[in-house]
Amino acid sequence: MDRARTELLIVAIARLLEGCRTVAVGASSPIPGSAALLARAKSKGALRVLMLGSRRHNAFTDGGRELFDSAAQGRIDAFFLGGGQIDGQANINLVGIGEPPRWQQRFPGSFGSAYLYFLVPRVILFREEHTPRVLVPKVDFISSPGTSVPEVYRPGGPHALVTGRCIFSFDKERCRFSLASIHPGETADSVRAQTGFDYDEGATVLQTMAPEPGNLELLRGRVADEVAETYPRFAASLLGRKAA
Amino acid sequence: MSAMEILSLDTLAARVTPGSLLAIPPDYSGVSMAATRALVARGVKDLRVLCVPTSGVQIDILIGAGLVAELEAAAVTLGELGLAPRFTAAIKAGSLAMRDTTCPAVHAALQASEKGVPFLPLRGLIGSDILAQRGDWKLADNPFATADDPIVFLPAIQPDVALFHVTRADRDGNVWIGRRRELATMAHAAKRSLVTAEEIVDFSLLDDETTAAGVLPGLYVEAVAEAPRGAWPLGLQDLYPADDAELARYAEAARTEAGFRAWLDGFLGRRSAA
Structure with a gap:
């Protein structure tokens, strides 16, 4: 980068x-x-x-x-x-691709994600690599879920997903990402092509504000x-x- | 318990017996690489290791040397140097029984042991595959709530041995840990703590009230061994930084079994030189 x-x-x-x-x-x-x-x-x-x-x-x-x-x-x-995989429901996977116990590819592990994602109100997901390999329809392993049923104590959760191509916001009610802005050099179509999950998109797509x-x-x-x-x-x- | 002992490094490491549940701190906290070298030299087998709550080069060496049968960790990584290569290879080979966890679950399970209670509840976790994989954790109801409030109960973890490295120890087994309080949690929870120290001083570390709160008292320490530069190639508090060049050499070498063995020979060879 x-x-x-x-x-x-x-x-x-x-x-x-x-x-x-x-x-x-x-x-x-x-x-x-x-x-x-x-x-x-x-x-x-x-x-x-x-x-x-x-x-x-x-x-x-x-x-x-x-x-x-x-x-x-x-x-x-x-x-x-972050996440080795992130899916359209904001579930994150920091453990591995494939199936346990041998995995196709093993990542370091979940760190504190299975806890902090529930408790910190504004969790910002950041993953620079924005490809269908990372942003998948469904993660292979849920290190931490993006949302929870109402009876689970959960003051925290995903606020936005920032990648090398764009920023998504997250709607907890609908359990879906929405394209908030695209970085210079990208189009709505180029982002869509590199994203493995479905998401919402407005009629006009904003550019990420220059510094x-x-x-x-x-x-x-x-x-x-x-x-x-x-x-x-x-x-x-x-x-x-x-x-x- | 018998009185605290000051031992040679090899005698101290010999107190870690095959099959022990061994607790080790994260790379930034006070890792006894000197004792790690002695464990590898002795070839202590079937260790069950608890990373508190993560580890890097230390666990990678122990795994690569074939000492580890079971591992519980929230993460194993060489940080900016990438994946831990021997850990990754052992997972792929199916030679390591891995239990994934999350950092606060390790702390809480040790805190339960500190308090002498059988379990502690912890927030989060519900709906994760970590919980789904952990047959030893229980999803329970908050017994005090009037509405539904599911919460996870974690059984206490009592390590057989906590092993770590500090800047100083005194002859009563008091050891300076400063703000690295996870070392205290480990030591409080474990049956026995074995500690290596840069130096052993002749005065009591508890004498000075301004620094006494940064001391883990000898009450929890079974034995101490002197090991100058005992965290190398990792760093130790303000005393010395990590040896980035050596860690990069390790990360490169350990990508293959042969490369790892060659690096390990050099590491073990430093025993006589140290």
Whole structure:
């Protein structure tokens, strides 16, 4: 992925975080992490970031359980999840393609998804690869379901799916994605052709808003410096940060 | 329980017996790679390993060396270096019994052991194939609710051994863990904790009130062994960073069985040099 596309995604995800008070970011998530730090920089102190893997931007002191315990209490407003497969009902699969126990392709595992997807109100699904291989009609394994029956305690769930081609919003009532905007270089048809599941689409399809100059300035300056503590290679190669 | 002991690295590792349920921390937390090397050298078989709640290079080495019969983990990955190659190969070969879980379920099951209660309930999980695969978890009703409130009950997990690495230990077995509190959860829950330390100091780590809360007391620690740079090639808190070049060499080499064996020979060879 090139720098312009990376910046577009970061700025777009940061917009999805507006209004949040506390945003947590999991391990190995440089683009969501950058978006959270950009949203914090824009919020002038109103938004708090807890980024796993960071020393400076992670205030947890009670060990691995603290993120999960605080999420169950409603203290975390937004979190990010991905998936080796994501389907049209927003079910996510982080375990494998094929069938257990041997799988055709085994992924690392579900991490905290089977829990945080239920408890964090604004879960943003992020997967850069947007192909029929990833965005499938039905996942082979449900690490965590996109929706639940009414009697299941579930204050959280999917808010949007951001890919390298577009942004989908998710309608919990209808249990369906809807195309919210397409990135430069894509058309409604090209997105449809690369998506393995069905989704809703308006009569006119919006373009994902280009990064505003002020946002780019923040991202390339303060945010790139902050990101570099946890993701030095990412900050150098994809945010163009020069080593101090 | 007998008094805390200070042992040699090999004697400490020998306390991990075949078939043990072994709890290990995630790569960023305080992994005893020194003891991992000693376990591989001894060839301890049929380990059942619980990752608290994930692991990377440590579990990949233990699996590649043929020490692991069963594994419970929320994820196994080398992070930015990609999939854990020996784990992936063992799954494909069907030589590893894998139990998938989710991070908070590992923490909660250990917290149940900490409290000495048989189970803890946990939110989430309902409708996932993780729950569908777990015959040992129970979908139950919240006994206090007036309306329907299904919730998952997780049985307590009591590891036989918790094994980890810290910056310092003292002669009473008090060990400094700082904010890596998952090490405390592991140690509280386990029957025995075996700890390697960068250094063993002659004063009590509990003497200074400003740092005492970051100490896991010797009450939970069966034995300590000194192991300088004992987390290498992983990093340890503020003391040293991960050796990215060595980890990249591992990720590349371990893509094949022969490459893994060659890397492992080098790793084991560092025993005498260390």
